[in-house]
Amino acid sequence: xxxxxxxxxxxxxxxxxxxxxxxxxxxxxxxxxxxxxxxxxxxxxxxxxxxxxxxxxxxxxxxxxxxxxxxxxxxxxxxxxxxxxxxxxxxxxxxxxxxxxxxxxxxxxxxxxxxxxxxxxxxxxxxxxxxxxxxxxxxxxxxxxxxxxxxxxxxxxxxxxxxxxxxxxxxxxxxxxx
Numbered sequence: 001x002x003x004x005x006x007x008x009x010x011x012x013x014x015x016x017x018x019x020x021x022x023x024x025x026x027x028x029x030x031x032x033x034x035x036x037x038x039x040x041x042x043x044x045x046x047x048x049x050x051x052x053x054x055x056x057x058x059x060x061x062x063x064x065x066x067x068x069x070x071x072x073x074x075x076x077x078x079x080x081x082x083x084x085x086x087x088x089x090x091x092x093x094x095x096x097x098x099x100x101x102x103x104x105x106x107x108x109x110x111x112x113x114x115x116x117x118x119x120x121x122x123x124x125x126x127x128x129x130x131x132x133x134x135x136x137x138x139x140x141x142x143x144x145x146x147x148x149x150x151x152x153x154x155x156x157x158x159x160x161x162x163x164x165x166x167x168x169x170x171x172x173x174x175x176x177x178x
Contacts, residue, residue, distance in 0.1 A: 065090065
């Protein structure tokens, strides 16, 4: 990259070829590129290798973990998603506990643990395969029953669909839902 006498941009390009095996090294390189060479960082954001959002997550990860005494290979094994989940709260004082939690947890379990949420006992999931019209109708019904539209779809779907089921059962079978 012209004007990049440090080689950070080219290093980031090389690391991005196998970035899942070099998550933390790529994160540190992008953080340094952002701090020391803002123009090259702006050019990096235009590349398709790693999305803009993930690039900023990686920079946040580098800044959060850079000073912590944790082996880099251990951080790489966790993956960027778990590292990102812990980035805002990890400190030297809680690092061992959080890293151990992340190592024995899925991302969902880690999120629950970090939020101090207790998973619902015997939680179940359902998958629906809907065509576009069914999806539109279900989305409307969920919103009318309390689901909230957001950037990543609907939130509060579980409560909304439970309310819909209770209302249906109560009307169909004259059941008191409470």
